[in-house]
Amino acid sequence: MSQLVDTHVAVLTFPHGTHAAPLLAIIDRLASASPKTLFSFFGTAQSNNSIFSTSQPTPPNVKAYSVDDGVPEGYVFVGKPQEDIELFMEVAPQNLRKAMEVAVEESGRKVSCLVADAFFWFAKQIAVENGVPWVSFWTAGACSLSSHVYTDLIREKFGVGGIVGREDETLNFIPGMSKVRIRDLPEGIVLGNLESFFSRMLHRMGQVLPEATAVFLNSCEELDPDRTTDLKSKFKQYLNVGPFILATPPPSVPDPYGCLTWLDKQKPTTVVYISFGSVVTPPPNELVALAEAVEASQVPFIWSLRDKSRVHLPNGFLERANGMVVPWAPQRDVLAHGAVGVFITHGGWNSLVESIAGGVPMIFRPFFGDHGVNGRMVEDVWEIGVIVESGVLTKNGIMRSLDLILAQEKGKKMRENLKEVVALAQISVGANGSSTKNFKKLLDLVCSQNHA
Known part of the structure; x- marks a missing residue:
C-alpha cells in the first residue's frame, strides 16, 4: 500500500448506545497500521469522554473532536422514545460538516476518506462534496444488516398493514435468513411505528448503503457464509474484519468489585x-x-x-x-x-x-x-x-x-x-484468514494515497 504523509480520514461516530466504542477499536487498529495517516474522530463530548477515558491507549495519530449533541440550551425532555437521538440527528449533518472543516484547518490536511457509522446515511452526500470514498461501519451482525437492506422486499411480501397471526412466518426468500421469523425483525421494518424518525432513518440507510465504497463489520465470513455471499453481491465491497476481540485482544480492565x-x-x-x-x-x-x-x-x-x-x-x-x-x-x-x-x-x-x-x-x-x-x-x-x-x-x-x-x-x-x-x-483472524485479508483491503481503501 502506498501512503502519503497528508492522508486524513474523517471518522463520523453515532454517539448513542454502544456504537462509538467498536468503531474506535477498529480505527485504533487502522491508525497503528498506518502511522502517517491522521484520523479525526468526531463524536459528542459525552461519548468521546466515555470511550477515550478507558484503559485502552489511543495511537497518537487519532484525534477526537467534539460535535454538539443537538439538545438546545434549556431544553426539557418530554420523554418521547429516542428523543435524544432525534435531536442529535436533526443537526448532525451540518454539525459534522463544521467539525470536519475545523479539523482540516487545524491539521492542514484535506480529508482523503470518510468512515462513518452506517446510521449516517447522509455521509454519502458529505463524501461526494469532498470527492472522497465513503466507507460505512455496521456495528451489528450480518442478519440485522440484511433485514434493513431488504426492508422494501420484506414490506412488499408481508405488507405494512399489520402482521397479526403471521408473526412466525419466516424470511425464507432472503439468503441465509430462512430461520428468521417476522417477530424477530427490528422494529421499523414491518413492526412498530414505520413513520417514526428512527424507522425512516433506518429505511433510508438500507436504501443508500449499497452505494457506499465499502461496508465493514465486526464479524467473520465463516459465521454467516450464505449471507456473506449474498451481501457481497449487494455491496461494492463487503468486508468482515472481526471478531475484534480475537483479532486484537483488548487489555484487561479494572475489576473494582472482585x-x-x-x-x-x-x-x-x-x-x-x-x-x-x-x-x-x-x-x-x-x-x-x-x-x-x-x-x-x-x-x-x-x-x-x-x-x-x-x-x-x-x-x-x-x-x-x-x-x-x-x-x-x-x-x-x-x-x-x-x-x-x-x-x-x-x-x-x-x-x-x-x-x-x-x-x-x-x-x-x-x-x-x-x-x-x-x-x-x-x-x-x-x-x-x-x-x-x-x-x-x-x-x-x-x-x-x-x-x-x-x-x-x-x-x-x-x-x-x-x-x-x-x-x-x-482461523478467520489468523495470518491467512478471511478477516485478516479483509482488514488489509480496508486498510488500503481507507489509508491509500490513490484518492488523497
Missing part, C-alpha cells in the same frame, strides 16, 4: 453471568422473576445491575442468594473465565461476540433493534443458546433454561458448537 477473584473460587461452567448492557434494564416484575429463578435454582451468579435498579430485588435476596450483584463487571474477562457456564443477556451484537469468544452459551431476553434476529441465529442456526420462553423473563422459564444449559445434554452440545464457532473465528 468479580474475577470470586470466580476463581467457583467450579468450572457453573456460574450464571447476568447483564443487559448499558442501555436497557428489564421492567421491575422481570427483575423479580429473574432473582427468584436464580435463588430457587441455587446457582452461583454474578449480576451486573445498576444501583438504582437494586430496589426492585426481593427483600433479603442479596443475603440469601449464592452470588454477587455489582453495579459494573469487566464483562469480557468474566465471559472468558472458565467458571462461567451461561450468560443471560439482552442479545446486543457486542455482548454476543464476547460470549462466543468466551465459549459461553446464552439465554436471550430480546428488547429491541437487532436483539431478536441475533437470538434467532443463536437458538436455531448456530445452536449456542436459547431465547427465553415467550420473550420475557419468568421464574419458571428462566429455571428451565438454566437447567437446559447447565445440566442437560443439550447444554453440553451448545458448548461443543461454540468450540467449533470459536475455531472458525480464530
